[in-house]
Amino acid sequence: MIYRILMFLLLAFAVASCNKNVDNDDHTNQTEHIHAEEGHEGEEHEEVKVQYTAYNFSYELFAEADAFVVGEKGNILSHFSKLPNFKAVETGAVSIVLTINGKEVRQTLEKPTRKGIYSFDIVPEIAGKGTLSFELDTSIIIISEVTVFSNHEEAHEKAESPEVSKVNTVVFTKEQSWKIDFKTEFPNKQPFGQVIRTVAKVESASGDQTVIAAKTSGIIVFSNFNIVEGNNVTSGERLFAISSSGMSENNISVKLAEAKSNFENAESDYNRHVELAKDKIISEKELQTAKNLYETTKAVYENLINNFSATGQSITSSMSGFIKQIFVSNGQYVEAGQPLISISQNKNLVLNAFVQQKYISILSSINSANIKTLYDNQTYTFEELNGQVLSYGKSTSEDNFLIQVNLQIDNKGSFVQGSFVEIYLKTLTNSQALTVPNSAVLEEQENYFLFVQINPELFEKREIKIGGSDGIQTEIVSGLLQNERIISQGAMLVKLAQSSGALDAHSGHVH
Numbered sequence: 001m002i003y004r005i006l007m008f009l010l011l012a013f014a015v016a017s018c019n020k021n022v023d024n025d026d027h028t029n030q031t032e033h034i035h036a037e038e039g040h041e042g043e044e045h046e047e048v049k050v051q052y053t054a055y056n057f058s059y060e061l062f063a064e065a066d067a068f069v070v071g072e073k074g075n076i077l078s079h080f081s082k083l084p085n086f087k088a089v090e091t092g093a094v095s096i097v098l099t100i101n102g103k104e105v106r107q108t109l110e111k112p113t114r115k116g117i118y119s120f121d122i123v124p125e126i127a128g129k130g131t132l133s134f135e136l137d138t139s140i141i142i143i144s145e146v147t148v149f150s151n152h153e154e155a156h157e158k159a160e161s162p163e164v165s166k167v168n169t170v171v172f173t174k175e176q177s178w179k180i181d182f183k184t185e186f187p188n189k190q191p192f193g194q195v196i197r198t199v200a201k202v203e204s205a206s207g208d209q210t211v212i213a214a215k216t217s218g219i220i221v222f223s224n225f226n227i228v229e230g231n232n233v234t235s236g237e238r239l240f241a242i243s244s245s246g247m248s249e250n251n252i253s254v255k256l257a258e259a260k261s262n263f264e265n266a267e268s269d270y271n272r273h274v275e276l277a278k279d280k281i282i283s284e285k286e287l288q289t290a291k292n293l294y295e296t297t298k299a300v301y302e303n304l305i306n307n308f309s310a311t312g313q314s315i316t317s318s319m320s321g322f323i324k325q326i327f328v329s330n331g332q333y334v335e336a337g338q339p340l341i342s343i344s345q346n347k348n349l350v351l352n353a354f355v356q357q358k359y360i361s362i363l364s365s366i367n368s369a370n371i372k373t374l375y376d377n378q379t380y381t382f383e384e385l386n387g388q389v390l391s392y393g394k395s396t397s398e399d400n401f402l403i404q405v406n407l408q409i410d411n412k413g414s415f416v417q418g419s420f421v422e423i424y425l426k427t428l429t430n431s432q433a434l435t436v437p438n439s440a441v442l443e444e445q446e447n448y449f450l451f452v453q454i455n456p457e458l459f460e461k462r463e464i465k466i467g468g469s470d471g472i473q474t475e476i477v478s479g480l481l482q483n484e485r486i487i488s489q490g491a492m493l494v495k496l497a498q499s500s501g502a503l504d505a506h507s508g509h510v511h
Contacts, residue, residue, distance in 0.1 A: 047067075059139055093111070103125055107122050186484070263294075436480070
C-alpha cells in the first residue's frame with residue numbers, strides 16, 4: 001500500500017514538472033515573436049540604401065546611396081579607385097549629375113571628402129527613371145536605370161531588393177583594399193594548350209661569348225687587381241701580359257730584336273733595288289724578290305710590335321662584357337694557344353631544358369614558354385624576352401634518357417649564366433579555356449578557391465576545379481563564369497584577414 005502511494009506521488013510530481021516546462025516554452029515563443037515584430041517595425045523605419053558599381057577605362061566606382069525621393073536630400077557616398085592599380089583617388093574635382101526626363105541636378109566637389117571618397121548630397125526635382133553620371137578629369141562614369149520615387153512609401157516598396165546571401169562571403173572595404181596591392185578583373189578566354197613544366201640551365205648564346213688564348217709561351221702577369229670573375233671589361237682593355245724574359249727558349253725580346261733587324265735590312269735592300277731598277281741595272285724579277293722579302297719581314301715585325309713588347313705579349317679584351325671565367329693564375333707558365341680567360345656579353349642566352357620521353361609527340365608544337373627564376377620568383381613571358389624555340393632533340397643518349405629542348409632569349413631579366421630556371425613550355429592549340437592569374441587561386445588542403453566579387457566590398461569564397469598552369473595563368477575547369485569578376489591580386493591577404501578574425505563576413509558597410 002505504501003509502495004502504491006509513493007508511485008502516485010512520483011507520477012503527480014512528474015506531470016506537474018512537464019506542465020511547468022510547457023508554460024515556460026510558451027513564454028519563450030511569445031517573447032521571440034514580440035522581438036521579431038519589434039525588429040520588423042524597426043526595419044520599416046530603416047532607410048533604404050542602394051548600391052551602384054560601374055567601371056570605365058580609368059576608374060572603378062562603388063557608391064552607396066539613399067533611395068532618391070522627390071524634394072528630399074539624398075546622400076551618395078562614392079568610392080573612386082584608379083585603374084589599373086585600384087588605388088584611391090586622392091585629389092581632383094568630381095561632379096555628379098542626376099538626369100531625369102531631361103531635367104538635371106548637379107553637384108561638384110573640388111576635393112575628396114576623405115581619401116578616395118566623395119560624399120554628395122543632391123535633391124531630386126522630379127520623379128521617374130534616368131541616369132546618374134560622375135565626371136572626373138576627362139572621364140565620365142554613367143549609371144543607367146536610376147529611379148527617383150514620389151514618396152518614401154513607394155521607395156520602401158520598390159527600392160528594396162532581396163538581401164544578397166552572405167554565406168561564405170567576406171566584407172573587405174575599399175579603405176582596406178587601398179592599403180594593399182589589390183586588383184580585380186574578369187577571367188580570360190584564350191587558347192590554352194598542354195604545358196610541359198620542367199627545369200632549364202642558362203647558358204651563353206653562340207657568338208655572345210669569346211675565349212682569349214695565349215699567343216706565345218711565357219709567364220702570365222695580371223695587369224691589375226680588378227681582373228676577377230664577374231667584373232665588367234671594355235673592348236681593347238688590357239688584361240694580362242705574357243713575359244718570356246730570362247727564358248732560354250721563345251724569348252720574345254730576342255724574337256722582337258731579330259724581327260726588327262730582318263725588317264730594317266729588307267727595307268734597306270728593297271729601297272736600293274728600287275733605285276737600281278730605275279737605271280735598268282737590275283731586272284724586274286730581282287726587284288719583285290726584294291719587295292716580297294721586305295713585305296714579309298715588315299708583317300712579322302708589325303705583328304710582334306703590335307702584340308708584344310720587350311717584356312712580353314699584351315693580352316686585351318676583344319669585346320665589351322664581363323669576365324665569365326679565368327683559367328690561369330698570376331705568375332703561371334702558359335703555352336701558346338692555352339685558354340686564358342672567357343668574356344661574355346650576357347645579352348643573348350640559351351635555355352637548355354630536358355623533358356620526359358612521353359612528350360615526344362608534342363615537342364614539334366612547342367611555340368612559346370614562360371620562365372621563372374628560382375632565386376627571386378620573377379616570371380617572364382617569351383614575348384617579354386624576345387624568345388624563340390631553337391630546336392628539340394631527336395634522340396637520347398645512354399647517359400641521359402631525357403630529350404633536350406633549346407630556347408634562346410634576350411637577357412632582359414636578372415638571369416645568371418650557369419643557374420637553373422623553372423620553365424613552362426607551351427604548345428599550340430585551337431581549344432579555348434577560361435584562365436585566371438595564378439595569384440588569384442588559393443589552395444586549402446588540396447582544394448582550390450577564388451574570391452568572386454559580389455560588389456567591390458563583398459566577395460564570395462568559391463571552390464573551383466583547376467586544370468594546368470603555364471606559370472602565369474591557371475586554367476579553370478569549373479566553378480567560375482566568364483562574366484564574374486574575381487580578386488586577382490591581394491586574395492591571400494583577404495584570406496589571412498578573414499582567418500584572423502579581422503573581418504566580419506556578416507557585417508555591413510560602415511564609414
